[in-house]
Amino acid sequence: MDELIIDKIRTTPLGAERIKRNLGITTDDVVVWCKNVIQGADLAMLLGKNWYVYKGGIVLTVNASSHTVITARKLSAKIRTMTDIDCPCLPEFLYQAVYIPEGAERPPRHLINEPEIFIYIKDFGSQDGDLGVVAEQNGQIVGAAWTRIIPAYGHLDPDTPELAVSLLPECRGYGIGTKLMKSLFTLLRRNGYKKTSLSVQKDNPAVRFYLRLGYKITGERIDHAGHGDYLMVKDLEE
Numbered sequence: 001m002d003e004l005i006i007d008k009i010r011t012t013p014l015g016a017e018r019i020k021r022n023l024g025i026t027t028d029d030v031v032v033w034c035k036n037v038i039q040g041a042d043l044a045m046l047l048g049k050n051w052y053v054y055k056g057g058i059v060l061t062v063n064a065s066s067h068t069v070i071t072a073r074k075l076s077a078k079i080r081t082m083t084d085i086d087c088p089c090l091p092e093f094l095y096q097a098v099y100i101p102e103g104a105e106r107p108p109r110h111l112i113n114e115p116e117i118f119i120y121i122k123d124f125g126s127q128d129g130d131l132g133v134v135a136e137q138n139g140q141i142v143g144a145a146w147t148r149i150i151p152a153y154g155h156l157d158p159d160t161p162e163l164a165v166s167l168l169p170e171c172r173g174y175g176i177g178t179k180l181m182k183s184l185f186t187l188l189r190r191n192g193y194k195k196t197s198l199s200v201q202k203d204n205p206a207v208r209f210y211l212r213l214g215y216k217i218t219g220e221r222i223d224h225a226g227h228g229d230y231l232m233v234k235d236l237e238e
């Protein structure tokens, strides 16, 4: 079953009750409501026997063969420590971490192969300070935050790991990034680190996100592409 056919979407009485309860909605026709969500979906992924349909912070689980909507939940990813088996997903999250100003075209994927960018993931796990966490939704990794001690844009000193973070676009703005960052801070403290740094383009809305998480702007510089960046540092002991 490689596509969802809107006319075939159905649910069971129990499914309808579960969907209404989980989402706190009061619609009389859950099937029509689900069809609208599916038609306007941000993302639909087929994983095993189910489709997972993402729309505005909601995830519908739809059985692929019967087109039955089994359940719906608010987006709330599970956070866990990154392991070796997660490393293949790092190129995707490195690409997603590249800032694209509103209305600008997405850069080509091979951009991440430029040495000053690839250094954030090259042989990840091989050196001190290589620590990370991932966010999982329905068994799929939807976000990652990781640190390294590398001579990159956000390097502060040899004792301070530099952070990179991103989520799939459909999952941004629902608090998952905040949960990822807080878990990574805990992991860094447990590993004896006292600070963590990062570099961010000045006009990236993520600057507000970092300030809210306790980062301070400690410097400014111009990157290789001519963008103005902030160097930001978070004191993990505060």
Ligand SMILES: CC(C)(COP(=O)(O)OP(=O)(O)OC[C@H]1O[C@@H](n2cnc3c(N)ncnc32)[C@H](O)[C@@H]1OP(=O)(O)O)[C@@H](O)C(=O)NCCC(=O)NCCS
Residues within 6 Å of the ligand: 096, 097, 098, 099, 165, 166, 167, 168, 171, 172, 173, 174, 175, 176, 177, 178, 179, 199, 200, 201, 204, 205, 206, 207, 208, 209, 210
């Ligand atoms: C930055 C990011 C990890 C935050 O995770 P999140 O789950 O979206 O964040 P939360 O919901 O916990 O917090 C919301 C904040 O995230 C930031 N944010 C939300 N959407 C964003 C986006 N598309 N791009 C950048 N930052 C974004 C904003 O600061 C927002 O705060 P605001 O509502 O005051 O504007 C995530 O939005 C993302 O992947 N952005 C694109 C990649 C990126 O810019 N990475 C940082 C490179 S230095």
